[in-house]
Amino acid sequence: MRKTIEIIRSPAAMMACSAELKAKGMRLGLVPTMGCLHDGHLSLIRLLDGHCDVKMASIFVNPTQFGPNEDFQKYPRSEARDLRLLESVGCEIAYCPSAADVYADDFTSFVEVGPIADRLCGHFRPGHFRGVATIVLKLFNATRCDAAVFGLKDYQQAVVIRRMVKDLDLNVELLFGETAREADGLAMSSRNSYLSQEERQRAAAIPQALETARTMAEKGESNVERIIYSARNVLLNSQIDSIQYLEIVDPESLEPLPKIDRCGLIVLAVYVGKTRLIDNVLIGPAGRGKPLIANIV
């Protein structure tokens, strides 16, 4: 019989719990989440199998990674359901601290990971990756995890965290999970719950645009402008409300790729109604073997 998930509510309690487990020689694995879990999250928990003795998830809607006009207040919360889902995939510990405990009134320290956090989402969400890097470091420290999993739907986040782990000697094994998708290809996201039925239908154009780009590159199209033009047309023809960015970049540096002569990453952020959605896929010439992403998975 599966044992009941243990819920930990404060950094101090988490530190005490992880110290106890580490003293027993346990290897700890963590999936940081903002809750409102979907199958994508659960697949990340499963990725921990074989990489740790105890599977943990955190549920924390992190205020420091939201901008002043973003959706922190309305971000969906569903803790009771989340805990049942975590339990169903063998997660033994749920770290669910309060914002007041995570960020004391006199809190002032942040991690800045440098230029890789300034492009794409970082450009349109100033301070976002500073907030992400800082909370992830705090979660790593409080849980003392040996392994952690992040989803590749948030590709730039994955690269930012990999940068931080390397630069700050964190000694945490990073695992990255492929983007989980709905039947029509839309990337799973807690924010999909914001979409009306009509918006949800239009949102299917996002994976279609990315698939158009992927197919063109696979068939030998190397001209970035032509691929972007076609992908953009798919979005606009489906009345995606606005495109915040749509770029083909180097999967390592996230700098614009001038020509598809090797693996690239097509990344986008769009608005469907008032909902901002992001997605990405790796693209490249056929037969060029495993893409660079192999380095980060």
Added chain:
Amino acid sequence: MRKTIEIIRSPAAMMACSAELKAKGMRLGLVPTMGCLHDGHLSLIRLLDGHCDVKMASIFVNPTQFGPNEDFQKYPRSEARDLRLLESVGCEIAYCPSAADVYADDFTSFVEVGPIADRLCGHFRPGHFRGVATIVLKLFNATRCDAAVFGLKDYQQAVVIRRMVKDLDLNVELLFGETAREADGLAMSSRNSYLSQEERQRAAAIPQALETARTMAEKGESNVERIIYSARNVLLNSQIDSIQYLEIVDPESLEPLPKIDRCGLIVLAVYVGKTRLIDNVLIGPAGRGKPLIANIV
């Protein structure tokens, strides 16, 4: 018979060593240093007694905490002597990495601790405490230390690190050591070796100025301007070349203290010749009990 100190040269080797010790249930203590050790450093190592099972020191002249026109290149190095001294006080592990191993070519991540790092030395050495916080975090991570000691001669550094440890959930016990002084009161510092014999004599005015301030406050002088005026006179009369700052601040916030009605900290940075020296002492009305510094020691 005392065993030979173990010298570790890379972050990867340090992580492997600390993982092994932690797996044995050892509690690890660290004194981070930039080498060129003096009795002040050795007293910090001794402070670890009773707080850990294994005493470690790091020797690393950290480039990221020096400004472009500062003394990184000429900062004194004396590793062989340092290792003998560490061994003499029971230090079992010396972590002495190379700058190239600590900072890979693609390194870009830093910790910023916020406003407390912007005043006093932070104002005159932009980026200094960013470099200090970042290297200390890296040293904590590589060594996985449970306790760490810092000297109060670098008072602002102590406050900055305490801030970082609290904000980032570091779970490291901090210990702070009183400033070690020469017979004439000059605070021990590796940089004292820069002083000519004549400069060294003039430098004695630094502790005299601080002692003047301390005595005035103890006798009931509460006017900050009058105390600063007297301390400044002691420095100028002894031909201290220039005063970079001389302030009385709150020992917790490092904000200027308007009136000595409670414990304060008189802090200064001065140039003796081309050598920049810092020092500080707690001052306050007599009979006001243990100063606020008790919170950080």
